[in-house]
Amino acid sequence: MCLAIPGKVIEVNYPVATVEFKGARREVRIDLLEDVKPGDFVLVHVGFAIQKVEEKEAKQIEEVLSQFVGV
Amino acid sequence: MRAKELAELIEKEAKGEEEIRLMHLCGTHEDTITKYALRSFLPENVKLLSGPGCPVCITPDVDLQKVFHLIEKRDDIVLTTFGDMARVPYMGKSLLSFRGKRDIRIVYSIFDAVKIAKKGKKVVHFGIGFETTMPSTALAILDKPENFYVFSSHRYFIPAMDYLLSLGDLKIDGLINPGHVSTIVGVKAYEPLVKKYKIPQVIAGFEPLDVLTAIFILVKIIKAIRSGEKPENLLFNEYKRAVSYEGNIKAQKIMSYVFDRDNWEWRGLGVIPNSGAIIKDNHAEFDACKVFEDVFEDFEPKIDPKKKACRCGDVLRGLITPEKCPLFMKSCTPKDPVGPCMVSYEGTCSIWAKYGGYRI
Numbered sequence: 547m548c549l550a551i552p553g554k555v556i557e558v559n560y561p562v563a564t565v566e567f568k569g570a571r572r573e574v575r576i577d578l579l580e581d582v583k584p585g586d587f588v589l590v591h592v593g594f595a596i597q598k599v600e601e602k603e604a605k606q607i608e609e610v611l612s613q614f615v616g617v
Numbered sequence: 618m619r620a621k622e623l624a625e626l627i628e629k630e631a632k633g634e635e636e637i638r639l640m641h642l643c644g645t646h647e648d649t650i651t652k653y654a655l656r657s658f659l660p661e662n663v664k665l666l667s668g669p670g671c672p673v674c675i676t677p678d679v680d681l682q683k684v685f686h687l688i689e690k691r692d693d694i695v696l697t698t699f700g701d702m703a704r705v706p707y708m709g710k711s712l713l714s715f716r717g718k719r720d721i722r723i724v725y726s727i728f729d730a731v732k733i734a735k736k737g738k739k740v741v742h743f744g745i746g747f748e749t750t751m752p753s754t755a756l757a758i759l760d761k762p763e764n765f766y767v768f769s770s771h772r773y774f775i776p777a778m779d780y781l782l783s784l785g786d787l788k789i790d791g792l793i794n795p796g797h798v799s800t801i802v803g804v805k806a807y808e809p810l811v812k813k814y815k816i817p818q819v820i821a822g823f824e825p826l827d828v829l830t831a832i833f834i835l836v837k838i839i840k841a842i843r844s845g846e847k848p849e850n851l852l853f854n855e856y857k858r859a860v861s862y863e864g865n866i867k868a869q870k871i872m873s874y875v876f877d878r879d880n881w882e883w884r885g886l887g888v889i890p891n892s893g894a895i896i897k898d899n900h901a902e903f904d905a906c907k908v909f910e911d912v913f914e915d916f917e918p919k920i921d922p923k924k925k926a927c928r929c930g931d932v933l934r935g936l937i938t939p940e941k942c943p944l945f946m947k948s949c950t951p952k953d954p955v956g957p958c959m960v961s962y963e964g965t966c967s968i969w970a971k972y973g974g975y976r977i
Contacts, residue, residue: 549645549963550749550797550859575728578752578868589800589859592699592746593726594753597800597865600858 550591552599555584565590623829624658630836637663637839638788639832640935642778643670643795644963645823651972653825663836666787666935669777670795672746673701673961674933675883679918680770681707684743687768687905688712688719690912695720697730698743701961706954708921712743727757734765741766741905747774749797751894752868755875758896758903766905771894772881774798775806780889782814787935791835793828794820796856801872803864804854811852817842822856831855875900884957885930929956932965939966946970 553565553574561577565588576582576595588595631637641647647667650656656665669675685707688696696712700723703712712721720738724730727742734740744754744767751771758767774795782789794807799820807818817838821831834853841848854860874897881893896904906913927949928942939945939958949955951970958964 550800575726575753575756577756578865578871580867589797591749591797592753593728594756596749596752596797596868597859597861 550589550596552587552589555582555586555588555595558582558584563588563595565595620653620655620658620825620829623826623833627658627663627829627833627836628660630833630840631660631663634662634836634840634843637790637836638666639664639791639793639835640666640668640787640789641670641793641795641821641828642668642774643793643798644674644961644965644968645797646670646793646795646821646828647965647968648963649823649825649828651968654972655825655828658829659832663832665832666789667932667938667965668781668935669883669886669933670774671933671958671961671963671965672750672772673699673705674929674957674964675772675777675885676702676705676745676770676957677882677884678707678921678924679882680768681705681712682918683906683913683916684712684741684768685710685715686916687741687909687912688715688721691909692719693739695722695733695738695740696743697722697724697727697733697740699724699745701957701963702743702745704954704960705957706921706923706960708919709923727753731757731760731762731765734762737764739764739766741768741909743768743770745770747772747795747798748801748872749795751872751876752801752865755871758875758900759871761903766903766908767896768905769876769894769896771876772883772889773878773892773894775802775810776878776892777883777886777889778807778810779813780886780892781934782810782816789816789935790839792816792818793831793835794818796820796822796827796859799854799856799860799864801865801868804852804860804862806864807852815851817848817851817853819853820856820860822859827855883933885933924956927956929958929964929966932958939969942966 553567819831876894878891879893958966
């Protein structure tokens with residue numbers, strides 16, 4: 547239910563944007579966010595973009611981990 | 618860092634410790650954990666319990682019974698909801714079983730429901746979900762669509778965490794907080810809980826490495842607490858790529874315009890103070906419970922006898938694992954589910970049935 551999938555914003559026609567998910571495109575409401583631009587990555591839940599996300603996901607996990615592991 | 622290395626770090630950290638009891642609070646976390654057999658990566662003394670993180674599962678039968686009651690009495694309504702909810706049985710029926718007699722439609726988004734209303738049909742949307750989903754319902758209502766009504770079964774998750782921790786019977790040492798609820802409510806929403814219960818919490822993403830990282834952080838802090846240290850910080854955000862300290866402020870505001878808080882029942886947990894997202898009076902024209910008030914005048918809640926032996930409530934509280942339920946994979950299967958935990962793709966029973974159960 548709380549599943550959210552990241553997608554890439556292709557076109558913005560406020561309050562709706564076309565977002566691409568691994569090749570599939572869907573219209574998504576973007577008015578829960580400020581300043582969404584083509585090229586942004588957004589987390590989409592039930593047809594709504596709920597947050598912008600960074601592309602470099604794995605790197606961020608490493609960053610979090612490095613605080614706790616003595617490296 | 619690979620999962621195996623992380624598992625070794627967890628094992629090293631947990632060595633010699635008394636049992637460490639962790640609970641996650643999101644069905645999508647259970648999916649990651651079971652799909653990738655993450656429990657098998659953990660040492661014997663680290664237990665990972667599954668909590669009430671499935672909106673379909675925690676929706677009590679009385680809500681479903683009310684929706685049945687509404688569509689039985691009114692044949693001019695199109696009822697929309699999300700897929701899993703339409704399959705939850707009550708008294709041997711589900712919303713899908715009304716098809717043929719009533720117009721029941723599964724939607725991906727509430728805006729698909731609004732589109733149907735725009736064509737001139739009266740639509741009631743059975744809205745379920747936690748803070749992740751509530752802003753979309755609020756936004757749909759603020760658009761003031763005609764012929765569109767919401768039966769709100771939305772529930773706030775943070776009060777449920779508070780309630781669960783206040784019970785204290787599970788002896789939880791640490792929590793893995795739901796990533797996408799956190800996207801909306803932010804890190805700050807958990808600060809009062811950390812202050813009140815002094816139980817460490819880590820907001821985690823949904824990849825196997827996210828979950829293992831959260832477990833590692835928790836084990837490390839719990840170990841420090843047990844050795845008499847007083848760690849300054851007990852709340853961590855592992856899911857930084859999607860969760861900020863403040864959360865989605867715009868979504869929080871939109872939610873607060875539309876919803877108030879009420880004391881509502883949760884399956885398995887009973888009535889939780891301030892957990893119900895009731896539609897505010899100034900939006901009463903979109904509240905199906907108010908607009909169709911007369912329909913509910915003769916409503917009487919009834920207990921479904923078929924669920925007598927179903928232990929979905931205990932699974933949701935983390936008191937038992939699915940295979941301890943006498944019905945699991947006997948009379949309750951994904952094909953013929955008895956309780957919602959076997960229906961929803963976020964239900965622990967459904968996930969264990971799909972991937973096979975593992976030790977907790």
